[in-house]
Amino acid sequence: MYSFLRNFSGISSIKTKDYHEKRAHYYMMFKGKSAKFCLTTEDNIHIAGLLIERSASDSVLVICHGYKQSKEHLLALAELFPEYTIVLFDLRAHGDSGGNKISFGHHEYKDVCAILDFLKQDSRFNNKKLYGLGISMGAASMAHAASKLDVFDGLILDSCFSVIDFKVVTKFIKIPYFLFNVGKFLFKIIYDIDINSIKPGLYLSSLGICLLTILQKTQSFMIFSI
Secondary structure: OOHHHHHHHHHHOOOOOHHHHHHHHHHHHOOOOOOEEEEEOOOOEEEEEEEEEEOOEEEEEEEHHHHHHHOOHHHHHHHHOOOOOEEEEOOOOOOOOOOOOOOOOOOOOHHHHHHHHHHHOOOOOOOOEEEEEEEEEHHHHHHHHHOOOOOOOOEEEOOOOOOOOOOHHOOOOOHHHHHHHHHHHHHHHHHHHOOOOOOOHHHHHHOEEEEEEEEEEEEEEEEEEE
């Protein structure tokens, strides 16, 4: 029980700090080609971002990392989209952003919305198509934001969970089923968040855009396009 409580506390509050080697390597790769920026969410959380602007591009790609990652972890994806202007950022309680609580998309969608507002207000991007690429918790946050703000022309969502159930949780911590229910109860008491209310699958059903989802099942990936 002590081990479970320790893991439960860590799963929702530990900031990402293990990205410094990736940070140095990729920042050298994009030296002189990227610019840092910062902004504030509607609930007053500081969000750190990185802009790789390609002057000849006609599209912007917003990339959103997963649980306990950071923008540096996904910088290599900028090489896969050389014709796009790239926007990367740290979700709250990750990397260089503020906050100390992880809510698996319940609040993180506000971070994505802040990025989208930033792009909307910047005249450099007004006439460009806007796409999003999210991974796991980042994909869930991006789906929620897309349902709030109708601005994306297309989305790529990798390993986006439809609900947070026992199978999803055991990807992060190995616990017996009865402790999963204890964890949900503690999450509600401590953070005032109902785990059952986090349902990215519902947000996806409301999107009327080009959508590619990559769903993880055991060790393989299944790809569907809608």
